Amino acid sequence: MNTHLLLVAHGSRLEQANDEIRRLADTLAIGSRYAGVACAFLEIAEPSISDGLRRQIAAGARRIVVLPYFLAAGRHVGIDIPAQVEGMRCQAPEVEILIAEHLGSAAAMRPVLLDLAFDCLGELS
Template sequence: MNGQAGGTGSAVILFGHGARDPEWARPMQRIRAALQQDGGGLPVELAFLEFMTPTLPEAIARLAAEGVGRIAVVPVFLAQGGHLKRDLPALIGQAQALHPECRIVLAEAAGEADGVIAAIADYAKGCLRAM
C-alpha cells in the first residue's frame, strides 16, 4: 500500500455529514471507488460527522497506524456551513495533536470547487435536454 512507507505515503479521506439511512453514503462510496480506480493505489477512506462510521478521528487513526504521513480531508459538502467552519477544523486540530507524524490538510468543500460547479451546471442543462 502506498501509505506504509514510514509516514511518507498519502491518503484521502472523503468526509460527509452522515445520515441514518445507509443508502445516503452511496455517492461517497462511488467517489471512493473512482479515486481508487484512478489513484494508483491511493488509500481512500470515508468518514462521517454523525450517524455513520467511521468517524473522522477513527479514519485518521487507522491511516496513521498504517504509516500514512499526509492526509487530505475532502469535505463532500456543497458549501462551507457551520460544520465545516467550526466542527471540522476542531476535529482536525484534535487529530493533528494526536498524530503529529501526519500532515493533515483540510480541502475546501467539494461543492465550491470550480470543476464541481461546472459539472452540476452541465448536469442541470442535461436534465432539460432529457425532458
C-alpha cells in the first residue's frame, strides 16, 4: 500500500523553527519505509494539516500516518489534531488516515532525555 508519513508540529512565528521541522521531515524521508514524508503545522506556519494531507493524497497516498511532534498530550494532541484529521477523513474516505502516538509518549524518549542531561554535565567538567 502507498503509505505516507505526515510529521505535525505546532508552528512558530520564527521561520527558522519551522525550517527545522522541514529539515527533520527531509531527514526522515532518507531511506524511509514510507512512500512520502512531509511535515505540516497546526497553526501559524504552512502548510496546514489539511493542506499537508491533501498534498499527500494528491501524490497517491492510500494510507497516511500522522505523527504529532509534541512532547505532551495536551489540547493540540488530544483534540485539535484529531479534529483536523477527522475532517479530512470525511473529505477523502478512500484514504486511511491514522494518528500515531505523540513524540513524548514514546518509551524511546526516556534514554534520549537522560543522555541529553548527562551530556550537559560533560560540558561542565
